[in-house]
Amino acid sequence: MTRALVSIVIPVFNGSDFLGEAIESALAQTWREIEVIVVDDGSDDGGATRRVVAGFGDAVRLIARPNGGVGAALNAGIAAMRGDWFAWLSHDDLYHPERIARHAEAVMARPVPSVSFGDVDAIAEDGGFVVQYRHTRGFEDDGVVGNGIRAVLEGRLNGCAMLVPRACLEAAGGFDPGLPTTQDYALWYRLAHRHPFVPVPGALTRQRLHPGQGSRMARHLEEASLLWTTMTEQREPPDGTPQERLRRLLHVDATLRHSPYEGARLFLEERLREALGAFPVDVVLAGMRAGGEATEALRRLAAAGGRIAGVTLLDEGPSSAPALSLDPPSLAWPATILRSGGPVRSAATRLEAALLAGDAPLLAVLDGGAVPEAGMLREGLASVAAGRTPGWLSSTSRGAGFGGILSRDALTAALAGTPPKAGAMIAALARLGELAMASDTAPAPPLPGSAPGVAPPSPHPAAPDFPLRLARMPDRRRPTRLLLLHAWGGGTLRYARTLGEAIGARVNVLYGWGVEERLFRLSSIAPDAAEVEWDIARDGIEGLVAALHGLGVDSVDVLHSIGFDRWIEPLLDALGVPFDVTLLDYHHVANGPHLTDAEGRFVGDAALDAPDHPARRRGPPRLLLRAAARRIACSRDLAWRAGRLMQGLPVMAAYLPEPGRPRGFAVHAPPLMEGQPLRVLCLGRLASHKGFSDVVAVANRIADRGLAVQLLCLGEDEATLPLHLQQSGVLRALGGYAEGALNLEVCRLRPHLAWLPFRAPETFSFALSDCMLQGLPILATGIGAIPERVEGRPATWLLPPEESRPETVVAWFERLMADRLQTPPRWLPTTHLPPLVPAFYETRYL
Incomplete structure (x- = not known):
């Protein structure tokens, strides 16, 4: 047998603690025809990761690239390979010396290109043995193309215990960078339809278990639910018998019933009900x-x-x-x-x-x-x-x-x-x-954070005679930043929470907000869980200022001031610390947060340049904006429009570091099958500026024309939508949903498309973020920040505001149905917008 060159690719991000051991185990292989490639995926650990690699000299090749995730790093390593066979080694895992040799002997002499997989020993952070995963047990080596589908569906595959021909990887499209934590199983599933899978018994890979691994995070559970839902759909034979359909669904159920992928389990239960x-x-x-x-x-x-x-x-x-x-x-x-x-x-x-x-x-x-x-x-x-x-x-x-x-x-x-x-x-x-007896297995563990929420305690009045105590008292060794917001919830609340989580490892974070220009509430826990309050309308702000000084507040970011408007400038003046103003809407620069008329429609860009237009604030920009150290807009479009209303005050555009990287997440669209209605998700509360009347008008046109389109309004109650449209089945009011439960709803409903019928400039839109994080194709009004946030995204179609009329939307639904959602994407120009400050929150905000 020809001893072909095997390339061992090790992707790493800030992995200096374990990387040296991984490299040593790769270099110790008895199969000497190897090369070891380390891909540094933008480590920012002060060079510690690269110093580990440098210590091995010419025995290891280093590829450095900007951070893009495991999938992108693996693809970079594959592109640099000199070998014809690919082996993946995580920076915190270890190879047995016989790992490559045993797998190479099993697959290289096969008559057709084949993929090997093996067993795995799980080890603790300190290297101690935990458990053995016998992935190969009971798997027949029959050499049949398609046998690997069983290995995928039964959870038998660990990427670091496999050996794959390079040509097979490239033909299957490589790893999808848009799947941050499931890029491996998505690729194995594609390979399983093309090549036989070969079991290699014996635990020749040791997988280290430790906190912070991507596959253990809550976002991974959502991503995996979407992938398993897609695979389940593809397992249902379009022409098979009802009994064959049930058998295939039960094959998937054998794995999912023990998994934490709650959304996929919910989808499978619906499918089983339908099949029965x-x-x-x-x-x-x-x-x-x-x-x-x-x-x-x-x-x-x-x-x-x-x-x-x-x-x-x-x-x-x-x-x-x-x-x-x-x-x-x-x-x-x-x-x-x-x-x-x-x-x-x-x-x-x-x-x-x-x-x-x-x-x-x-x-x-x-x-x-x-x-x-x-x-x-x-x-x-x-x-x-x-x-x-x-x-x-x-x-x-x-x-x-x-x-x-x-x-x-x-x-x-x-x-x-x-x-x-x-x-x-x-x-x-x-x-x-x-x-046959009913299963007596224990139920799958709940998703992190899926337990019923506990109502936050009522805030207690601040007592001037006692020292202020919070659940998380600021650490005096770190700076303390106060984030000011409003009490209305919605996008501002989520923005504050996301920002607090992003910076909380570097500074102490406090949240403060006003209520009806009378109370001020403070929390160290969350922006909606008040711990203490001051009656500033009765007592003034002196006690509040003293308390904030006592907590060590040395900087402030004003995210919003509704409910506290008449007190915000006196408070900041009394505090005497630097402060930023982050614009999340137009409240500080216009007469209203959304630049809309009485019907909820955008007043138009021409109004921004008309000094006497009712939407504009009179006089110079308010003192809050003029005195701010920095004015930060949450999108380029908001920076562009707000800048025109601030009479020359500079404003920068910066994106919030959202978990999951919504824009880069891969599209997970269910197939639109013959005879199926187009299921369209309308996400969130449909206020007038969010397109409520447009949704009703479109639904009426769909009903009048008898089109196979169903609008799923997730976030709207039955009482708010016309009864006749709900009874016709065109419109479904699904009520509210918890933020953490959206993935479950998407897996259950399986919408083909999300429609965002905005009427006014969206300054950011978490509804858009959520649709992208769920991998949905999107049809939206291209207004506000929407064009810049979806630019380059596949399966996305934008309508200019002047075209976003009910009859045009219905025509687009018909076109997308006719094209089976394969219509080329349609984006809108963004070259007129100011540039974005890159990595602002990561590198410059604090």
């Missing part, structure tokens, strides 16, 4: 009375996805009523009742008669007081309907009853023996426990 709709179920209710118990049992079965064909109730009560109709809300299941006093007197005979009453392919027997939850019933229905088992029995400890699912064929076989038939049937039900 192809299998009618006859239901036998035993040991319960008609009414509440029976209705609840049927509701659970329907929630599990069961398509109820018929219901038989075995009633042991004294009533002689011959029939009963069970009518839970929006459902109606006529039920036949077999009573103890009727012509069928034996309990066994009545049960046999009930089971034989229908002809549906599935039977569900639910016993009183022990009806399983919907999720457990879904497991049983899917297992039997998919043909994995002829029967299923729930494991429940409540009462003496049970819930069982049986196929009609299994019942027929059980009753084919000698009489008594009822005895054989009862024995068959008893044997269900031997055929």
